[in-house]
Amino acid sequence: MRKNILNKVLKLGVFISLFISTQVVKAQNLINGKKLYETRCLACHQSDGGGVPNMNPPLDGSSNVNGKDIARLVKIVKNGYDERIALDGMYYSNAMTANPDFTDQQIADVLTYVRTSWSNKASKITLAQVKAANSKHKISAQK
Ligand code: HEC
Secondary structure (H helix, E strand, C coil): CHHHHHHHHHHHHHHHHHHHHHHHHHHHHHHHHHHHHHHHCHHHHCCCCCCECCCECCCCCCCCCCCCCHHHHHHHHHHCECCCCCECCECCCCCECCCCCCCHHHHHHHHHHHHHCCCCCCCCCCHHHHHHHHHHHHHHHHC
């Protein structure tokens, strides 16, 4: 009987510590994402994610940022972006710089930050999603 209770307490302990450590990792990823944003994105997209009219698009409220095309977002962060096509009906004159030094985890973290900050409430981006997006690029690049 005693052993049984002890076992349950132990299992609960393992569960709680696993739960806490995943929460800590998630919180850490978000902090990392925020730091990356502040050092590498903020100058153009601004601290409120609002961008600069006609120059740099807003990330806050952007249908693409909150959308399902994760591969496109990964590619933009990695390679930069200078397509001059309409983004939510507006055009932007600046060219976004590339971030070739970012690791896949850093790309996941910064995208999670922009998709869950300000008024954005889109899903987080995992390392696995970034890796999947990378292989998608390779396939489309070979075409
Ligand atoms: C030098 C300024 C600059 C910096 C730095 C910059 N961006 Fe951009 N970003 C732009 C511009 C300009 C565009 C749109 C370019 C175009 O329309 O051709 C853009 C486009 C985007 C888009 C596509 C938006 C949409 O609605 O489709 C995303 C996502 C994005 N940037 C994220 C980021 C992230 C994340 C960082 C930091 C890692 C970053 N940008 C750093 C200027 C910048």
